[in-house]
Amino acid sequence: MQYKAVNAEDYISQLPEERQQPMQQLRQAILKNLPAGFEEHIGYGMVGYSVPHSTYPNGYHCDPKQPLPFISIASQKNFIALYHFGIYAHPPLLAWFIEEYPKHCNRKLDMGKSCIRFKKIDEIPFKLIEQLCSKMSVDEWIEIYERNLKR
Numbered sequence: 001m002q003y004k005a006v007n008a009e010d011y012i013s014q015l016p017e018e019r020q021q022p023m024q025q026l027r028q029a030i031l032k033n034l035p036a037g038f039e040e041h042i043g044y045g046m047v048g049y050s051v052p053h054s055t056y057p058n059g060y061h062c063d064p065k066q067p068l069p070f071i072s073i074a075s076q077k078n079f080i081a082l083y084h085f086g087i088y089a090h091p092p093l094l095a096w097f098i099e100e101y102p103k104h105c106n107r108k109l110d111m112g113k114s115c116i117r118f119k120k121i122d123e124i125p126f127k128l129i130e131q132l133c134s135k136m137s138v139d140e141w142i143e144i145y146e147r148n149l150k151r
Helices: 008-013 017-033 085-089 091-104 126-133 138-150
Strands: 039-043 046-051 068-075 080-084 115-118
Touching (some): 068 085, 068 138, 085 138
16 A cells, blocks of 8 residues: 655554554664664655665666665555565575574564565564664665676
């Protein structure tokens, strides 16, 4: 589901009441732990955290007018989603996350290439998300992104 929002607070305020608190908590986990240099914005109908054009002028290769995405969160029809491009682009980070997930959550990991789906919103592993968000700096993300783009 896409919401017409101008910022993260606006996005969250439009969600069903039962989704607002978990989304706000997820947002705070990201903001508190994301290394300096990423910026919060609305992109692709989600709350996103990206490398701004002032740091990476090339932008996102799919649409260079957009900043380089890193993490997005969204309230979808049947779940809350966290999209983490670093997990998709950096296999060691994915391996770490898969190994750590069972230590933080009893549910089976429900994941696509970069999408982590939380169908039970009262079981989102916020501490694990905090750790995940702190694992990659802007410079590391740009280097990994460019290395993968050249392949």
